[in-house]
Amino acid sequence: MKRRTKILTATTLAGTLLTGGTALADAGGWWPGPKTVRVMLPEGQSNPAIANGVALGGEVAVYQSSGLGPSALNPSAPEGTPERYTDPSLTEGAEGVTITEAQSLVVLRNIRTNLEAAGVTPADVITMKAYLAKPPGAETADYAGWNRAYRQYFANVDLKSQQVVAVPMGTSAPKPPLLANKARPARATMELASLAVRGWLVEVEVTATYKKR
Template sequence: MRKRALIAGVAAVAISFSAGAGTAAGWWDKPKPPRPGTVAPVLPAGQANPMIASGVGIGANTPIYKTSGLGPSALNTGAPAGSEASYVDTVVFPGGTLPAGVTITEAQGINVLRRIGENLQAQGLSYADVYTMRVFLQNPAGAATADFAGWNRAYRQYFANTDLTTGNYVPVPLGTAAPAKPFVVNKARPSRFALEIENLPVNGWLVEVEVDAAYPAQR
């Protein structure tokens, strides 16, 4: 696959957020490695709700889990097989109908993130344990570029949706609807990159994601 030169949010280095309450300055604010068996994100200073970590430190002897690249499942049997619409999750969007302003990339992103949640759960993990993420986006049919805005709305439904100073969730829009409670309230902010690429390996896919997660230290 040939990567194009569009990059959204590259963060260096590869969550167990059990180290205590966070602040807008980040959980890991000292220039030393995290404790063995833990990971610690470095967050941008002065932001109450940053989207991604600047990087993540990984302590010695930290057990980790890496998923393969995951795409959306073909759950919308009412759409032609292999079409972009066939990868709309009909549990979230009954009948495959998208509400106002919800883009096909946003819908596929939600599908992918739900599959990632299932993958993690099978290993005794959760979204909160994710510390790094790699995202590959393809242009929707007829579009000149990938839909980074739609992907980011999907992402915020599952990650980086709490105010670090108050601990409260931050409402997230679904398409053009008024912001509402996220699907999964989660303060985890993995390091992340998102790339627009020429083609994904499955016809109809617009989103492919892989994540790394750390088993919580108490285990």
């Protein structure tokens, strides 16, 4: 299977608290304690999209989701088409939303439901892998559409000011995100030749940590 990979990286930022019990590595000691989650973020950025990496102590309990795709929530679209796997209610009123972006919004909402059923939330996500297929007629996968949808559920709270950051949907003006969330997972995004279900353009898997007890 032909695969094209894009992994976003940067440098380190020290001394900031992220989400529920998740602290950034400080300059004096990267090695995590037994029940510690240490996240390394890009230096000098108050609103980075993703982490450079994450270290887990040996006693941290984790949840690993399966790869989840979009649900077929658009009955007006033909079966097996990418449009079938969108939810028009999520993009109502927005302009210029791409098909990958629309599917990604459904996938990320499915991820949220999956996590909450397991006793964690999107705020507890530490790693993410996203698999994209190119839309019909396109030369490559729609990374920009995926990234816009991602910001609707992740990395949309400024780490310095703690203010929720408005994000765009399609070409519409930025608005408050669908879910305010500080979490910046360590993330990889890959283009695949195809996904498991005809019509899918997006599949996502995540790892989340349980809070200390």
